[in-house]
Amino acid sequence: MALQEDNLWYKDAVIYQLHVRTFCDSNGDGIGDFVGLTQRLDYLQELGTNTIWLLPFYPSPLRDDGYDIADYTTVHPSYGTLDDFKAFLTAAHNRGLRVVIEMVMNHTSDQHPWFQEARSSRDNPKRDWYVWSDTDTKYQGVRIIFIDTELSNWTWDPVSKSYYWHRFFYHQPDLNFDNPEVFEAMWEITKFWLDMGVDGFRLDAVPYLVEREGTSCENLPETHAIIKEIRKRLDQFYPGRMLLAEANQWPADVRAYFGDGDEFHTAFHFPLMPRMFMAVKLEDRKPIIEILDQTPPIPANCQWCIFLRNHDELTLEMVTDIERDYMYDEYATDKTMRINLGIRRRLAPMMENDRRRIELLNGLLMSMPGTPIIYYGDEIGMGDNIYLGDRNGVRTPMQWNGGTNAGFSFADPERLYSPLISNSVYGYQVVNVDSQRRFGHSLLSWMKALIKTRNSYRVFSRGTMEFLRPSNHRVLAYIRELGNEKILVVNNLASSAQAVELDMQRYKGYIPIEMFGRNLFPRFGDLPYLLTLGPYQFYWFRLRRI
Amino acid sequence: MADETFLSDDLLRQLMSVGEVDLLVGILSHSSANTMRRAAHYVEKSLQQNFVRQRVAIISVEGGTVEDTRSDGDSSDGQPGSSFYSKGLSSLRTIHRITAGFSGTPSPGLALRTILSSSDLLRAKACAVVSPATSSMSPEWVANLLRPAFRDNFDFVAPLYSRHKFQGLLARNLLYPMTRALFGRRIRELYSDEWAFSSRLGTYCLNEDVWHEEPVRSRPEAWMGISAITSDFRCCQVYLGEKPSPPDGAGPDLVEVLRQTVGSLFWLLETHQQAWMERKGSEPVPTFGPEHAVTSEPMELNRTRMFEMFKTGVKELEPILETILSPETLLGIQSIAALDEHSFRFGADLWVTVLYEFAASYHHSVINRDHLVQALVPLYRGKIYSFIAEYADASAADMEEASENLCLEFERQKPYLTEKWKAGVEVKS
Numbered sequence: 001m002a003l004q005e006d007n008l009w010y011k012d013a014v015i016y017q018l019h020v021r022t023f024c025d026s027n028g029d030g031i032g033d034f035v036g037l038t039q040r041l042d043y044l045q046e047l048g049t050n051t052i053w054l055l056p057f058y059p060s061p062l063r064d065d066g067y068d069i070a071d072y073t074t075v076h077p078s079y080g081t082l083d084d085f086k087a088f089l090t091a092a093h094n095r096g097l098r099v100v101i102e103m104v105m106n107h108t109s110d111q112h113p114w115f116q117e118a119r120s121s122r123d124n125p126k127r128d129w130y131v132w133s134d135t136d137t138k139y140q141g142v143r144i145i146f147i148d149t150e151l152s153n154w155t156w157d158p159v160s161k162s163y164y165w166h167r168f169f170y171h172q173p174d175l176n177f178d179n180p181e182v183f184e185a186m187w188e189i190t191k192f193w194l195d196m197g198v199d200g201f202r203l204d205a206v207p208y209l210v211e212r213e214g215t216s217c218e219n220l221p222e223t224h225a226i227i228k229e230i231r232k233r234l235d236q237f238y239p240g241r242m243l244l245a246e247a248n249q250w251p252a253d254v255r256a257y258f259g260d261g262d263e264f265h266t267a268f269h270f271p272l273m274p275r276m277f278m279a280v281k282l283e284d285r286k287p288i289i290e291i292l293d294q295t296p297p298i299p300a301n302c303q304w305c306i307f308l309r310n311h312d313e314l315t316l317e318m319v320t321d322i323e324r325d326y327m328y329d330e331y332a333t334d335k336t337m338r339i340n341l342g343i344r345r346r347l348a349p350m351m352e353n354d355r356r357r358i359e360l361l362n363g364l365l366m367s368m369p370g371t372p373i374i375y376y377g378d379e380i381g382m383g384d385n386i387y388l389g390d391r392n393g394v395r396t397p398m399q400w401n402g403g404t405n406a407g408f409s410f411a412d413p414e415r416l417y418s419p420l421i422s423n424s425v426y427g428y429q430v431v432n433v434d435s436q437r438r439f440g441h442s443l444l445s446w447m448k449a450l451i452k453t454r455n456s457y458r459v460f461s462r463g464t465m466e467f468l469r470p471s472n473h474r475v476l477a478y479i480r481e482l483g484n485e486k487i488l489v490v491n492n493l494a495s496s497a498q499a500v501e502l503d504m505q506r507y508k509g510y511i512p513i514e515m516f517g518r519n520l521f522p523r524f525g526d527l528p529y530l531l532t533l534g535p536y537q538f539y540w541f542r543l544r545r546i
Numbered sequence: 547m548a549d550e551t552f553l554s555d556d557l558l559r560q561l562m563s564v565g566e567v568d569l570l571v572g573i574l575s576h577s578s579a580n581t582m583r584r585a586a587h588y589v590e591k592s593l594q595q596n597f598v599r600q601r602v603a604i605i606s607v608e609g610g611t612v613e614d615t616r617s618d619g620d621s622s623d624g625q626p627g628s629s630f631y632s633k634g635l636s637s638l639r640t641i642h643r644i645t646a647g648f649s650g651t652p653s654p655g656l657a658l659r660t661i662l663s664s665s666d667l668l669r670a671k672a673c674a675v676v677s678p679a680t681s682s683m684s685p686e687w688v689a690n691l692l693r694p695a696f697r698d699n700f701d702f703v704a705p706l707y708s709r710h711k712f713q714g715l716l717a718r719n720l721l722y723p724m725t726r727a728l729f730g731r732r733i734r735e736l737y738s739d740e741w742a743f744s745s746r747l748g749t750y751c752l753n754e755d756v757w758h759e760e761p762v763r764s765r766p767e768a769w770m771g772i773s774a775i776t777s778d779f780r781c782c783q784v785y786l787g788e789k790p791s792p793p794d795g796a797g798p799d800l801v802e803v804l805r806q807t808v809g810s811l812f813w814l815l816e817t818h819q820q821a822w823m824e825r826k827g828s829e830p831v832p833t834f835g836p837e838h839a840v841t842s843e844p845m846e847l848n849r850t851r852m853f854e855m856f857k858t859g860v861k862e863l864e865p866i867l868e869t870i871l872s873p874e875t876l877l878g879i880q881s882i883a884a885l886d887e888h889s890f891r892f893g894a895d896l897w898v899t900v901l902y903e904f905a906a907s908y909h910h911s912v913i914n915r916d917h918l919v920q921a922l923v924p925l926y927r928g929k930i931y932s933f934i935a936e937y938a939d940a941s942a943a944d945m946e947e948a949s950e951n952l953c954l955e956f957e958r959q960k961p962y963l964t965e966k967w968k969a970g971v972e973v974k975s
Binding site: 278282283284285286287320322323326470471472473474494496498499 | 559560562563564565598599601636638639640642
């Protein structure tokens, strides 16, 4: 299957996020690699996803899961070679799967040769590639992001006897984008991968590229200017490639990263994610409606990316203090589950392995406006290990089968980069791809059906959304519409059965067809349309005028 | 069990949409749309700020509506968007608004019954009732009322107010000391526009077959409070703040007030006869918040007219008073009515005796009960005239002492009431 020619392909994407290290080990060294990943591409195709987002695979001291890059133009030896990557990319494209990779522009590892040169002397030509100061008092008041580990955004460099600026870990010095050489160097790296054929980049830590005194050093106009320049060159030389922004900000602030359709193609909708969890726990649609009501419109060629879980903690930065406390109390009662301002847990354990809630959340993910992202393993309900430190508990090996090392590797178990999940509820003997492939009612089979249904109707990826606001606040209902395609989505957020009356006057005469069973429901008339829903049940109806 | 057919289909539909709640606040409305809006705003603000995680609903029982000032996306201050960019308090959940109209003749009792039924169906753990007529109400009032019932397992929460020393005179001179002496609990404001209760007490009261009784229709809060006391529910008081009197002419006249309050109290003595007869002395109830206080700024009162109405009443109602009061008591009344304005005093002992004899006569139905209560009006005026004269220059401490002494007098004479209550009655023609 060849890639479809469509520059807006990212709008119709269903993205599968994975780390090469976690997916499949082909050479028995206990670490996943590109050859292994290539062997598993059929699975991603079978699942119905059409885009792969790879976490960083570059050479790195791996003190921040690869986001501390020491060399941007090759592959970490543990994951294979550049040729292995090229083979993987070709194989993915041959299956109609696009590949999005990470580009960390804000900072490098302190082991990167650029930084090693920069710190070697104050006269080194690379010195100005980073942000230095003789004091640690510049940019006072700028928030510290990793509050659990960092006390300051400045760290003393004993080699060059001055402070360097870093918004993340102390071993990740920020690049100085006021120096045009830095920008050109990053563009060269970008070109390197574009020439190879990658379909897009997730740009890490975008808001922090530029620093200015007296500001929060976030979302500055100079940062936007840099993005615009990248986009301009991308459109000029590599049309059809995509930029995805990681900007953990409020929707109105993220909106600026779409520009006039001339910055990012897509951006994560961070505030929506915790509110989906909150809404299900509160059994109230208010959090979701509030945040989407406050999400500004975006240019026609842009798209939000939405997700439930990812490789990081479930971030609670974009919630109020009260909402954060509530999330902690409800989803992270054990303080070990908390890290920074978030929760380091996977989807299934957060839902107490309640299949109905897992399905409901995935149903929301697949039916709300935006490009959905599935975090590897969540499609089979993998568990986590909160005792592994940092966020490694949600980065354990993929569980392929119930055999040795869950089918992930043939290395000795002790050699695996991470212990497997092996408890009696989420262990690989119970939760794995092979066993779920065997049954039509497994979570994996259900996810396939869900994704297939979504992929069958472009209205999900490109249509408008309008909330219905029935008086029952435990029911979240909305209409997705694109031309003649009309879909009614009704979600019961509550753990108990609910009745809801929907005002469908505007669609009088339409017949709702339940999309999974394809059964006809009674035609909409003058009266409010009464539906009953079981606990956490949801309906997708295609509305047809027949 | 609640009589579910009592509720209209429309209300049931609204309740069905709300589902289950933790807290319910009822607004008893007989006011203008503006005061309703203000009350609803305060209630909502209070819930937003103090019960951010709880499932809450506001029910307005009236002819008008609680105007839906907010949509899902609006913040508490009505500025869309601001709640997310501020760290202010804001409810996590939807605050449900329910509007219930009267299905019969409007009355506070019918309104309370509607609230109790709704609370029962919504399985609210605690419920507060507020009145839009209270101009000094603040968001904190609602929270202060709800907290003891919701968090501290109290069943009945009565308010305490700051008042001017010459306001709330009926409560100070009659309702509080008499209910305290007879029912044994020191709850100062059983007759009030604001109170709260637990689901236990709510369900208990809902199931009582009293809703057709006039005293319950007119002053349901007193009946609920007395029911809580006599059935040993956990009671407390909570300080709310200043409670100004309604402006002149805004409230019902004195005759109607006494008919509702004293009439209701006498009726409660009958319906809870066994309970009050068995109780001796009185006990304080837990009280939350600062000490309630009286204020004593200068205040203009037309006392001369009050005194004249007392004297005229004693004279004109003599035949009626003869049927109600004992000869000694009537003589006492007539003696002080003969005094001039400056030397007039209506002593606590005589006042208590008068009230107890009125109560006993009410019990024995010596005359039409409505007429009996109306006959108390001029005597009450005399008592208040005397009270104002006596305490014109009194401090807050003096007032408190006087109030306590009056209560003790009611307690001291309680055996007299019991005796009169049980005694046969001579009905004079």
